Amino acid sequence: MNTKGNWMLILALSLISAPLVIMYGFQLIDSVSRPAPGGIIPQEWELTNWRFLWTSIDSARPSIWRVTFNTFVFASATALLVCAFSITAAYALSRLNFPARRFFLAGLIMLHAFPTITLIIAIFIVLQFLGLYDSLMGVILVKAALELPFGIWIMKGFYDSVPWEIEMAGVQDGASRFRVWRELILPQVKPGLSALLIFSFLAGWSEFILPLVLAPGADAQVLATYMNAVIADDTRPDYGLFKAIGMFYALPVIAVYLLFQKRLMNIYGGGTKG
Amino acid sequence: MRIELQNFTKRFGDTTVIEDMSLSVASGEMIALLGPSGCGKSTTLFAISGIHRIDGGTLHFGDRDVTRLPPQDRPVGVVFQNYALYPHMSVADNIGFPLRVQNLKPAEIKRRVGEMAELVQIGNLLARKPQQLSGGQQQRVALARALVRKPDVLLLDEPLANLDAKLRLEMRSEIRRLQRETGITAILVTHDQIEAMSMCDRIALMKDGRIEQISTPGDMYERPASRYVAGFLGNPPISFLRAEAKGQLTIGADNALPLPHGTAARGPITLGVRPEHFGPQHRGPSIAGQVSFIEPQGREDLIDVTLPCDQRLRAIVPAGHDIALGQPVTWQVDLSRVHLFDAEGARL
Ligand SMILES: Nc1ncnc2c1ncn2[C@@H]1O[C@H](COP(=O)(O)OP(=O)(O)OP(=O)(O)O)[C@@H](O)[C@H]1O
Numbered sequence: 167m168n169t170k171g172n173w174m175l176i177l178a179l180s181l182i183s184a185p186l187v188i189m190y191g192f193q194l195i196d197s198v199s200r201p202a203p204g205g206i207i208p209q210e211w212e213l214t215n216w217r218f219l220w221t222s223i224d225s226a227r228p229s230i231w232r233v234t235f236n237t238f239v240f241a242s243a244t245a246l247l248v249c250a251f252s253i254t255a256a257y258a259l260s261r262l263n264f265p266a267r268r269f270f271l272a273g274l275i276m277l278h279a280f281p282t283i284t285l286i287i288a289i290f291i292v293l294q295f296l297g298l299y300d301s302l303m304g305v306i307l308v309k310a311a312l313e314l315p316f317g318i319w320i321m322k323g324f325y326d327s328v329p330w331e332i333e334m335a336g337v338q339d340g341a342s343r344f345r346v347w348r349e350l351i352l353p354q355v356k357p358g359l360s361a362l363l364i365f366s367f368l369a370g371w372s373e374f375i376l377p378l379v380l381a382p383g384a385d386a387q388v389l390a391t392y393m394n395a396v397i398a399d400d401t402r403p404d405y406g407l408f409k410a411i412g413m414f415y416a417l418p419v420i421a422v423y424l425l426f427q428k429r430l431m432n433i434y435g436g437g438t439k440g
Numbered sequence: 441m442r443i444e445l446q447n448f449t450k451r452f453g454d455t456t457v458i459e460d461m462s463l464s465v466a467s468g469e470m471i472a473l474l475g476p477s478g479c480g481k482s483t484t485l486f487a488i489s490g491i492h493r494i495d496g497g498t499l500h501f502g503d504r505d506v507t508r509l510p511p512q513d514r515p516v517g518v519v520f521q522n523y524a525l526y527p528h529m530s531v532a533d534n535i536g537f538p539l540r541v542q543n544l545k546p547a548e549i550k551r552r553v554g555e556m557a558e559l560v561q562i563g564n565l566l567a568r569k570p571q572q573l574s575g576g577q578q579q580r581v582a583l584a585r586a587l588v589r590k591p592d593v594l595l596l597d598e599p600l601a602n603l604d605a606k607l608r609l610e611m612r613s614e615i616r617r618l619q620r621e622t623g624i625t626a627i628l629v630t631h632d633q634i635e636a637m638s639m640c641d642r643i644a645l646m647k648d649g650r651i652e653q654i655s656t657p658g659d660m661y662e663r664p665a666s667r668y669v670a671g672f673l674g675n676p677p678i679s680f681l682r683a684e685a686k687g688q689l690t691i692g693a694d695n696a697l698p699l700p701h702g703t704a705a706r707g708p709i710t711l712g713v714r715p716e717h718f719g720p721q722h723r724g725p726s727i728a729g730q731v732s733f734i735e736p737q738g739r740e741d742l743i744d745v746t747l748p749c750d751q752r753l754r755a756i757v758p759a760g761h762d763i764a765l766g767q768p769v770t771w772q773v774d775l776s777r778v779h780l781f782d783a784e785g786a787r788l
C-alpha cells in the first residue's frame with residue numbers, strides 16, 4: 167500500500183513538473199544544435215551559440231566574463247551584507263529588551279510584505295544624491311537593504327528556537343553577553359545562516375529590475391541586464407545566442423540547488439537540526 | 441560561603457512576585473526551596489544567581505555585598521532543569537567552557553576538566569556530544585560544568601524533574617554526595633517534598649512568594665507551622681478533620697477526643713492526623729467509622745475510614761490484617777502526635 171502510494175505520488179509529481187523539465191531540456195539541446203526551420207528535432211550539432219564565451223559578440227559590449235564577475239560580486243556582496251546585518255539585528259529583536267522593540271518587529275513584517283518596486287523612484291533619487299547611481303556598489307546596497315527584512319525575520323525565528331537557558335548558563339559561566347552570542351548562540355543558528363547566505367546569493371544572482379534601473383551603464387552590467395541588452399538591442403534577434411546565455415546564467419543556480427538542497431530546506435523547517 | 445538574602449522583592453512589570461522575603465543559608469549547608477508551581481522558587485534562585493535583577497533588598501555572600509554584581513562576577517554555579525548543555529560542544533568542552541572564559545592555559549583546563557569528570561563519574565564520556573548522553577549523564581555534565589569554576593554557591597533548579605524514577609533516586613544521593621564532598625553551599629529548587637526532605641539540611645517552604653516555614657525536614661514534619669505546611673509534607677498526606685474545641689474535641693455528632701494537653705477551649709478548629717498515627721495498632725482515644733477504601737502497598741495497606749459525619753481519616757495498617765471494605769471499626773489515635781490549627785490555618 168505504502169510503496170504503491172509512493173509510486174502514485176511520484177507519478178503525479180512527474181506529470182506536473184514535466185513541462186518544466188522539457189523546457190530545460192530543450193533549452194540545453196537548442197543551445198548546442200540547430201533545428202530544421204520550423205521543426206524541433208535537432209539536425210546538426212554546433213557550438214556557435216556558445217561563442218560568447220570566447221569571443222566578443224559585439225564590440226560595444228563588455229566581455230561575458232566581466233559581466234559574470236560583476237554578477238558574482240553583486241550576489242555575494244548582497245548575501246554577505248544581508249547575513250551580517252541579519253544575525254545581529256535578529257539577535258537583538260529576539261533577545262534584547264530595548265525601547266520600541268515592538269515597533270521594529272511590526273515594521274519588519276510590513277517591510278517584508280511591501281512591494282519594493284514602488285520605492286524605485288525614491289531609491290533612484292537617493293542614489294543619485296549619494297553619487298552611487300550607475301555603480302555596482304549602489305545596487306548592492308539597495309538589494310541588500312531590500313532583502314534584509316526577510317533575512318532578519320528568518321534569523322529571528324532561528325534565534326527564538328534556541329533555549330534561554332543556554333544563554334543564562336553561558337552568562338553564569340562567566341562569559342560576556344557578546345561571547346555568549348558568538349560562541350554559544352551563533353553555532354545553534356548556523357543552519358539558518360547558511361540557508362540565508364545561499365538564498366540571498368541566489369536572490370542577488372537573479373535580480374533584474376534593480377540593476378536595470380539603477381545601474382544601466384556597461385561597467386556595472388550583470389548577467390540579467392546583459393541578456394536583456396542582447397535580446398533588445400539587435401535588429402535581428404539571435405535566439406540561439408540568447409538561449410545559450412540563458413543556460414550559462416542558470417547553471418550556477420542549478421549547481422547551488424543541487425549542492426545545498428539540504429541546507430536550503432532548513433529555512434522552511436526553522437529548527438536547529440543540522 | 442554564607443548566603444544572606446534580606447527583604448528581597450521582585451516584580452515583573454506590575455505584578456509583584458516576591459515581596460520582602462528574607463532567607464539565610466549557612467556556609468556548607470544545603471537548603472531546599474520547596475513549594476507549588478508558580479510560587480516564586482525559580483525567581484528567587486535566579487535573583488541569587490544574578491540573572492534576575494532584584495527590585496528591593498540586599499544579597500550578601502559572606503560579608504560581600506553582591507546585590508549589584510552582574511551574574512558573570514558572582515561565584516555561583518547553576519544547574520538548570522533542562523541542563524542547558526551547549527549542544528555543539530563535546531562534554532569536555534562543555535565542562536571546560538567556564539575555564540576557557542577565564543583564559544586559563546589549555547593544559548590547566550584539561551587537568552581540571554579531567555578531575556571534575558572523575559568526580560561526577562563521566563571520565564569515559566568526555567569526547568561525546570550532549571545528544572549522545574542519557575538524561576542522567578547529561579545531568580552529571582551539567583553538575584560538572586557548574587562546579588568546575590569552584591564556585592562558592594551551587595544553585596539547582598529542579599535538577600531531577602526530567603529524570604525517570606530510578607535515575608532520580610540515584611541522582612538524589614549523587615548530588616548530595618557531591619555537595620558534601622565539595623562542602624559547597626547549595627540551594628535546591630524543587631516541588632517534590634521527598635526530594636527536599638531526603639537531600640537537604642533545611643527546607644524553606646514557600647507559598648505565593650513568601651516563605652511559610654523554614655526548618656529541618658524532621659522538625660517541619662513533626663511541628664508544621666501551619667495547615668499548609670502540614671498538608672504539603674508527608675506521603676500519603678495528612679488527613680484534616682473539622683472539629684469543635686469545647687470541653688472536648690468533638691468531631692461531628694458521634695466522635696469526640698479529649699482536648700490535647702494545653703489546648704484551650706475555643707470554637708471551630710482543624711485537626712490534622714497523619715496516617716501513621718491512626719489505626720488499630722496504636723494506643724490512645726479512639727474514633728469510630730466505617731472502612732471505605734483499601735489500597736494494598738505490600739508491606740502495609742492504606743485504609744480510609746469514613747466517619748459518621750462524612751469526614752475521612754486515612755490509616756497505615758501493617759499487612760496481614762483481616763479488615764474488609766464496609767466494616768465498622770473503632771481505631772485509636774496517637775493523641776500526642778496530632779496537629780491542631782486555628783480557623784486561619786496557624787498552628788495552635
Ligand atoms: N519573566 C517573567 N515575566 C512575568 N512574570 C514572570 C516571569 N517569570 C516568572 N513570572 C511569574 O512569577 C511567578 C513565579 O515564577 P517562578 O518561575 O519563580 O515559579 P516557580 O516557583 O519556579 O514555579 P515552577 O515550579 O513552575 O517552576 C509566576 O507566577 C510567574 O508567572
Ligand SMILES: [Mg+2]
Nearest residue numbers: 481482483597
Ligand atoms: Mg521554576
